[in-house]
Amino acid sequence: MTAARILDDAGDVLILGGAVWSLLGGIGLLRLPDVLTRMHAATKPQVLGLLMVLLGTALRLRDADDVTTLILVGLFQTWTVPVAAHMVARAARRG
Amino acid sequence: MTMDEFCLYGAAGILVVSAALVLLRTVLGPTTLDRSIGLDTLTAICLAAIAVDAAEHHDGEYLPILLLLTLVGFTGSVCLARFAGGDEEEISGEDGCTGPDETDPLAGTLPEPLPESGLVRRREEGL
Secondary structure, eight states, X not given: OOXXXXXXXXXXXXXXXXXXXXXXXXXXXXXXXXXXHHHHHHHIIIIIIHHHHHHHHHHHHOOHHHHHHHHHHHHHHHHHHHHHHHHHHHHHHHO | OOHHHHHHHHHHHHHHHHHHHHHHHHHHOSSHHHHHHHHHXXXXXXXXXXXXXXXXXXXXXXXXXXXXXXXXXXXXHHHHHHHHSOHHHHHHSTTSOOOTTSOOTTXXXXXXXXXXXXXXXXXXXXX
């Protein structure tokens, strides 16, 4: 079993885990009762699920350009999601 | 079936199911904010799906699309939240402005503005 094979398999497991988080987020989004609790469920695929999938993809691609793009995507997502969540929560609480 | 196929095709199937659930919430969602949250989550799931595709083909050609989708999804969600909810309170709320039919709660507590002659004089003096 070579190192490349091990990295590929670790990436596979991470990607599958991230997809499962997305499924949990989808179920929560459908079943929870109001906007604020649905926001709680929506955060799972947006941050944890996506970061796991990106990490798994980086482990499988292992190319400097691709890994840089993936790191940038993760950074932008973790910067922008809290801002959007703040705006939505503010609007939900006021209206 | 190899481990690659099991995990990646399984992940793709799970992403399809969760996208369908989120889309259902987006269609049902009683308020605009629910739909905004649903669309935001749908963007995240699309990002994950493109990343899974790149991982499956060992090819990073489509990865810049991820970068673009992240920023565009953020802009859309913030615009919806900003203009969908809490409009009225934004006009006549804690920011100190009053609506057209309301009395000014600060009336009488602030000093009178300078009379017009005083303004003209100050302008001529170059202040």
